[in-house]
Amino acid sequence: MTVQELIGRLGLELKNNGCVEAAINGCYASDMLSDVLANGKEGNIWITRQTHPNVVAVAAIKGLSGIIVTGGRQIEAETLEKAASECIPVMSTPLQTYDMVGMVYNLLLKNEER
Amino acid sequence: MASSGKFGRIRPLTVMAQGDKKEGLDGKTGGQDIYFPLNGGDFSDAGAGSKSLRSELAALGVPAQVIRRAAICAFEAEINVIIHAVAGSLHYLIEGETLTITVTDMGPGIADIGLAMKEGYTTAPDWAREFGWGSGMGLPNIKKNADALVIDSVPGEGTTLEITINLASPSNARQE
Numbered sequence: 001m002t003v004q005e006l007i008g009r010l011g012l013e014l015k016n017n018g019c020v021e022a023a024i025n026g027c028y029a030s031d032m033l034s035d036v037l038a039n040g041k042e043g044n045i046w047i048t049r050q051t052h053p054n055v056v057a058v059a060a061i062k063g064l065s066g067i068i069v070t071g072g073r074q075i076e077a078e079t080l081e082k083a084a085s086e087c088i089p090v091m092s093t094p095l096q097t098y099d100m101v102g103m104v105y106n107l108l109l110k111n112e113e114r
Numbered sequence: 115m116a117s118s119g120k121f122g123r124i125r126p127l128t129v130m131a132q133g134d135k136k137e138g139l140d141g142k143t144g145g146q147d148i149y150f151p152l153n154g155g156d157f158s159d160a161g162a163g164s165k166s167l168r169s170e171l172a173a174l175g176v177p178a179q180v181i182r183r184a185a186i187c188a189f190e191a192e193i194n195v196i197i198h199a200v201a202g203s204l205h206y207l208i209e210g211e212t213l214t215i216t217v218t219d220m221g222p223g224i225a226d227i228g229l230a231m232k233e234g235y236t237t238a239p240d241w242a243r244e245f246g247w248g249s250g251m252g253l254p255n256i257k258k259n260a261d262a263l264v265i266d267s268v269p270g271e272g273t274t275l276e277i278t279i280n281l282a283s284p285s286n287a288r289q290e
Protein backbone atom coordinates (compact mmCIF):
# COMPACT_ATOMS: atom_id res chain seq x y z
CA MET A 1 0.00 0.00 0.00
CA THR A 2 1.26 3.49 -0.85
CA VAL A 3 0.79 6.63 1.20
CA GLN A 4 -1.54 7.93 -1.51
CA GLU A 5 -3.79 4.87 -1.15
CA LEU A 6 -3.77 5.19 2.64
CA ILE A 7 -4.83 8.84 2.39
CA GLY A 8 -7.75 7.86 0.16
CA ARG A 9 -8.87 4.91 2.27
CA LEU A 10 -8.74 6.72 5.62
CA GLY A 11 -9.80 10.19 4.53
CA LEU A 12 -6.60 11.80 5.77
CA GLU A 13 -5.75 15.38 4.94
CA LEU A 14 -2.39 15.75 3.20
CA LYS A 15 -0.75 18.91 4.55
CA ASN A 16 2.33 19.26 2.35
CA ASN A 17 4.04 18.21 -0.86
CA GLY A 18 5.47 14.93 0.39
CA CYS A 19 6.28 11.83 -1.62
CA VAL A 20 2.95 10.02 -1.51
CA GLU A 21 4.02 7.22 -3.83
CA ALA A 22 6.22 5.76 -1.06
CA ALA A 23 5.25 2.23 0.01
CA ILE A 24 4.10 1.58 3.58
CA ASN A 25 5.38 -1.62 5.14
CA GLY A 26 4.02 -1.18 8.66
CA CYS A 27 3.29 1.38 11.31
CA TYR A 28 4.85 2.78 14.46
CA ALA A 29 2.88 4.82 16.99
CA SER A 30 4.71 6.87 19.61
CA ASP A 31 5.00 10.40 20.96
CA MET A 32 8.56 9.87 22.27
CA LEU A 33 11.12 10.75 19.61
CA SER A 34 13.99 8.62 20.96
CA ASP A 35 11.60 5.66 20.98
CA VAL A 36 10.92 6.15 17.26
CA LEU A 37 14.66 6.54 16.60
CA ALA A 38 15.19 3.23 18.41
CA ASN A 39 12.23 1.18 17.22
CA GLY A 40 10.72 2.68 14.07
CA LYS A 41 11.54 0.77 10.88
CA GLU A 42 12.31 2.06 7.42
CA GLY A 43 9.06 2.36 5.43
CA ASN A 44 6.83 2.58 8.52
CA ILE A 45 4.09 5.18 8.68
CA TRP A 46 4.38 7.12 11.97
CA ILE A 47 1.33 8.04 14.02
CA THR A 48 1.96 10.75 16.62
CA ARG A 49 0.61 13.85 18.33
CA GLN A 50 3.98 15.64 17.99
CA THR A 51 4.01 18.48 15.47
CA HIS A 52 7.24 20.46 15.85
CA PRO A 53 10.12 20.33 13.32
CA ASN A 54 12.10 17.69 15.26
CA VAL A 55 9.68 15.03 13.96
CA VAL A 56 10.96 15.65 10.44
CA ALA A 57 14.54 14.86 11.42
CA VAL A 58 13.38 11.66 13.10
CA ALA A 59 11.34 10.56 10.07
CA ALA A 60 14.15 11.44 7.66
CA ILE A 61 16.84 9.65 9.67
CA LYS A 62 14.70 6.50 9.96
CA GLY A 63 13.44 6.55 6.36
CA LEU A 64 9.79 6.54 7.48
CA SER A 65 7.16 6.70 4.74
CA GLY A 66 5.11 9.47 6.34
CA ILE A 67 3.74 11.12 9.47
CA ILE A 68 0.09 11.13 10.57
CA VAL A 69 -0.68 13.78 13.20
CA THR A 70 -3.71 12.87 15.31
CA GLY A 71 -6.36 14.88 17.14
CA GLY A 72 -6.55 17.51 14.39
CA ARG A 73 -3.60 19.30 15.96
CA GLN A 74 -2.24 22.43 14.33
CA ILE A 75 1.04 21.59 12.58
CA GLU A 76 3.78 24.23 12.48
CA ALA A 77 4.45 25.66 9.01
CA GLU A 78 8.18 24.99 9.50
CA THR A 79 7.46 21.31 10.09
CA LEU A 80 5.48 21.07 6.84
CA GLU A 81 8.16 22.88 4.82
CA LYS A 82 11.05 20.88 6.24
CA ALA A 83 9.13 17.65 5.66
CA ALA A 84 8.42 18.59 2.04
CA SER A 85 12.11 19.31 1.49
CA GLU A 86 12.90 15.81 2.84
CA CYS A 87 10.09 14.37 0.67
CA ILE A 88 8.12 13.26 3.75
CA PRO A 89 4.32 13.49 3.53
CA VAL A 90 2.62 14.91 6.63
CA MET A 91 -1.05 14.04 7.08
CA SER A 92 -3.67 15.12 9.57
CA THR A 93 -6.65 13.32 11.08
CA PRO A 94 -9.26 14.56 13.57
CA LEU A 95 -9.19 11.09 15.16
CA GLN A 96 -7.19 10.44 18.31
CA THR A 97 -4.21 8.05 18.21
CA TYR A 98 -6.08 4.94 19.39
CA ASP A 99 -8.68 5.13 16.62
CA MET A 100 -6.15 5.99 13.92
CA VAL A 101 -3.87 3.12 14.94
CA GLY A 102 -6.82 0.72 14.80
CA MET A 103 -7.79 1.82 11.32
CA VAL A 104 -4.25 1.65 9.96
CA TYR A 105 -3.76 -1.75 11.58
CA ASN A 106 -6.89 -3.19 9.97
CA LEU A 107 -6.10 -1.68 6.59
CA LEU A 108 -2.53 -2.99 6.48
CA LEU A 109 -3.72 -6.41 7.70
CA LYS A 110 -6.40 -6.65 4.99
CA ASN A 111 -3.87 -5.51 2.45
CA GLU A 112 -1.55 -8.36 3.46
CA GLU A 113 -4.34 -10.93 3.26
CA ARG A 114 -5.18 -10.05 -0.31
CA MET B 115 37.43 25.82 30.20
CA ALA B 116 40.47 23.65 29.62
CA SER B 117 40.17 21.14 32.41
CA SER B 118 41.30 17.60 33.05
CA GLY B 119 38.55 15.01 33.00
CA LYS B 120 38.92 11.25 32.86
CA PHE B 121 40.36 11.39 29.36
CA GLY B 122 42.40 14.51 29.72
CA ARG B 123 41.54 17.94 28.47
CA ILE B 124 37.98 18.84 27.54
CA ARG B 125 38.08 20.52 24.15
CA PRO B 126 37.37 24.23 24.50
CA LEU B 127 34.24 25.40 22.75
CA THR B 128 35.21 26.67 19.33
CA VAL B 129 33.02 29.50 18.15
CA MET B 130 32.58 29.23 14.43
CA ALA B 131 29.79 29.81 11.98
CA GLN B 132 27.49 26.91 11.24
CA GLY B 133 28.87 24.55 8.65
CA ASP B 134 32.36 26.11 8.65
CA LYS B 135 34.92 23.69 7.37
CA LYS B 136 38.42 23.37 8.74
CA GLU B 137 41.08 21.16 7.24
CA GLY B 138 43.29 18.98 9.36
CA LEU B 139 42.16 20.11 12.79
CA ASP B 140 43.61 18.55 15.94
CA GLY B 141 46.83 17.79 14.11
CA LYS B 142 45.07 15.26 11.89
CA THR B 143 45.42 15.57 8.17
CA GLY B 144 43.36 14.66 5.18
CA GLY B 145 40.03 14.92 6.97
CA GLN B 146 37.46 17.63 7.01
CA ASP B 147 36.14 19.04 10.24
CA ILE B 148 32.67 20.60 10.13
CA TYR B 149 31.24 22.60 13.07
CA PHE B 150 27.66 23.21 14.16
CA PRO B 151 26.90 25.46 17.15
CA LEU B 152 24.13 24.44 19.57
CA ASN B 153 22.33 26.55 22.15
CA GLY B 154 20.58 25.33 25.25
CA GLY B 155 16.79 25.56 25.04
CA ASP B 156 16.87 26.48 21.37
CA PHE B 157 15.60 23.86 18.94
CA SER B 158 16.13 26.01 15.85
CA ASP B 159 19.55 24.49 15.10
CA ALA B 160 18.56 20.96 16.17
CA GLY B 161 19.42 18.46 13.52
CA ALA B 162 21.59 20.77 11.39
CA GLY B 163 24.70 18.74 12.18
CA SER B 164 23.09 15.36 11.69
CA LYS B 165 21.45 16.51 8.46
CA SER B 166 24.75 17.73 7.03
CA LEU B 167 26.33 14.46 8.10
CA ARG B 168 23.64 12.43 6.33
CA SER B 169 24.17 14.19 3.03
CA GLU B 170 27.98 14.08 3.26
CA LEU B 171 27.90 10.33 3.96
CA ALA B 172 25.36 9.71 1.18
CA ALA B 173 27.62 11.59 -1.26
CA LEU B 174 30.50 9.32 -0.22
CA GLY B 175 28.39 6.24 -1.01
CA VAL B 176 28.22 5.03 2.59
CA PRO B 177 25.56 2.27 3.02
CA ALA B 178 22.15 3.53 4.18
CA GLN B 179 22.13 1.57 7.42
CA VAL B 180 25.51 3.02 8.43
CA ILE B 181 24.29 6.54 7.61
CA ARG B 182 21.24 5.87 9.77
CA ARG B 183 23.35 4.76 12.75
CA ALA B 184 25.62 7.81 12.44
CA ALA B 185 22.65 10.19 12.14
CA ILE B 186 20.90 8.73 15.19
CA CYS B 187 24.08 9.24 17.25
CA ALA B 188 24.59 12.80 16.01
CA PHE B 189 20.94 13.83 16.45
CA GLU B 190 20.55 12.41 19.96
CA ALA B 191 23.79 14.13 21.01
CA GLU B 192 22.68 17.45 19.50
CA ILE B 193 19.35 17.20 21.31
CA ASN B 194 21.10 16.47 24.61
CA VAL B 195 23.10 19.70 24.39
CA ILE B 196 19.94 21.67 23.59
CA ILE B 197 17.93 20.08 26.42
CA HIS B 198 20.49 19.56 29.16
CA ALA B 199 23.32 22.04 28.52
CA VAL B 200 23.97 25.76 28.26
CA ALA B 201 25.66 25.79 24.88
CA GLY B 202 27.98 23.63 22.84
CA SER B 203 28.81 22.40 19.40
CA LEU B 204 28.87 19.34 17.22
CA HIS B 205 31.64 18.64 14.83
CA TYR B 206 32.40 15.66 12.71
CA LEU B 207 35.46 14.42 10.94
CA ILE B 208 35.61 11.85 8.16
CA GLU B 209 39.03 10.32 7.74
CA GLY B 210 39.18 7.41 5.37
CA GLU B 211 36.74 4.84 6.66
CA THR B 212 36.42 6.35 10.12
CA LEU B 213 33.83 8.90 11.15
CA THR B 214 34.35 10.75 14.42
CA ILE B 215 31.50 12.84 15.79
CA THR B 216 32.48 15.08 18.71
CA VAL B 217 29.77 16.87 20.65
CA THR B 218 31.00 19.14 23.40
CA ASP B 219 29.20 21.51 25.74
CA MET B 220 29.79 24.04 28.51
CA GLY B 221 27.96 22.29 31.28
CA PRO B 222 26.39 21.42 33.68
CA GLY B 223 28.19 18.10 33.15
CA ILE B 224 27.05 14.62 34.17
CA ALA B 225 27.75 13.58 37.77
CA ASP B 226 27.07 9.85 37.34
CA ILE B 227 27.67 8.64 33.81
CA GLY B 228 26.67 5.05 34.67
CA LEU B 229 23.27 6.27 35.82
CA ALA B 230 22.87 8.55 32.78
CA MET B 231 23.51 5.55 30.49
CA LYS B 232 20.61 3.59 32.03
CA GLU B 233 17.60 3.37 29.74
CA GLY B 234 14.75 5.39 31.22
CA TYR B 235 16.88 7.63 33.43
CA THR B 236 16.16 11.26 32.66
CA THR B 237 16.36 14.70 34.23
CA ALA B 238 14.70 16.35 31.21
CA PRO B 239 12.50 19.33 32.09
CA ASP B 240 8.78 19.46 31.27
CA TRP B 241 9.23 21.69 28.23
CA ALA B 242 11.45 19.04 26.63
CA ARG B 243 8.93 16.31 27.41
CA GLU B 244 6.21 18.28 25.65
CA PHE B 245 8.37 18.09 22.54
CA GLY B 246 8.63 14.31 22.88
CA TRP B 247 12.10 14.20 24.40
CA GLY B 248 13.05 12.98 27.88
CA SER B 249 12.39 9.25 27.58
CA GLY B 250 15.90 8.55 28.89
CA MET B 251 16.77 6.63 25.71
CA GLY B 252 19.17 9.07 24.04
CA LEU B 253 22.52 7.93 25.44
CA PRO B 254 21.48 4.23 25.16
CA ASN B 255 20.53 4.91 21.50
CA ILE B 256 23.96 6.44 20.88
CA LYS B 257 25.73 3.53 22.59
CA LYS B 258 23.74 0.98 20.55
CA ASN B 259 24.45 2.64 17.21
CA ALA B 260 28.10 3.69 17.67
CA ASP B 261 31.10 1.44 17.15
CA ALA B 262 32.73 3.29 20.03
CA LEU B 263 31.52 5.91 22.50
CA VAL B 264 33.68 7.84 24.95
CA ILE B 265 32.00 10.20 27.40
CA ASP B 266 34.16 12.70 29.24
CA SER B 267 32.30 14.87 31.71
CA VAL B 268 33.24 17.19 34.54
CA PRO B 269 30.34 18.40 36.72
CA GLY B 270 30.15 22.17 36.63
CA GLU B 271 32.28 22.33 33.50
CA GLY B 272 30.98 20.33 30.60
CA THR B 273 30.55 17.11 28.69
CA THR B 274 32.24 15.77 25.59
CA LEU B 275 30.97 12.78 23.64
CA GLU B 276 33.28 11.20 21.13
CA ILE B 277 31.39 8.85 18.85
CA THR B 278 33.24 6.65 16.37
CA ILE B 279 31.60 4.92 13.41
CA ASN B 280 33.36 2.56 11.04
CA LEU B 281 31.93 3.58 7.68
CA ALA B 282 33.10 0.47 5.86
CA SER B 283 31.46 -2.26 7.92
CA PRO B 284 27.67 -2.38 7.70
CA SER B 285 27.96 -5.85 9.25
CA ASN B 286 28.78 -4.02 12.48
CA ALA B 287 25.27 -2.58 12.45
CA ARG B 288 23.73 -2.95 15.85
CA GLN B 289 20.27 -2.48 14.46
CA GLU B 290 18.67 -3.90 11.38
Ligand SMILES: Nc1ncnc2c1ncn2[C@@H]1O[C@H](COP(=O)(O)OP(=O)(O)O)[C@@H](O)[C@H]1O
Nearest residue numbers: 194198223230236237238248249250251252253
Ligand atom coordinates in the same frame (compact mmCIF):
# COMPACT_ATOMS: atom_id res chain seq x y z
N1 LIG C 1 25.16 16.99 27.46
C1 LIG C 1 24.64 16.70 28.68
N2 LIG C 1 24.86 17.55 29.72
C2 LIG C 1 24.36 17.28 30.96
N3 LIG C 1 23.63 16.18 31.25
C3 LIG C 1 23.37 15.30 30.25
C4 LIG C 1 23.86 15.50 28.91
N4 LIG C 1 23.48 14.47 28.16
C5 LIG C 1 22.78 13.65 28.96
N5 LIG C 1 22.72 14.13 30.22
C6 LIG C 1 22.08 13.50 31.41
O1 LIG C 1 21.86 12.12 31.12
C7 LIG C 1 20.45 11.83 31.17
C8 LIG C 1 20.09 10.76 30.17
O2 LIG C 1 20.30 11.23 28.86
P1 LIG C 1 19.53 10.54 27.66
O3 LIG C 1 19.76 9.08 27.72
O4 LIG C 1 19.88 11.22 26.39
O5 LIG C 1 17.98 10.77 28.01
P2 LIG C 1 17.11 12.10 27.98
O6 LIG C 1 17.85 13.12 27.17
O7 LIG C 1 15.85 11.66 27.35
O8 LIG C 1 16.94 12.52 29.40
C9 LIG C 1 19.77 13.15 30.95
O9 LIG C 1 18.46 13.21 31.46
C10 LIG C 1 20.72 14.11 31.71
O10 LIG C 1 20.50 14.01 33.10
Ligand SMILES: [Mg+2]
Nearest residue numbers: 193194252253
Ligand atom coordinates in the same frame (compact mmCIF):
# COMPACT_ATOMS: atom_id res chain seq x y z
MG1 LIG D 1 18.66 12.65 25.35
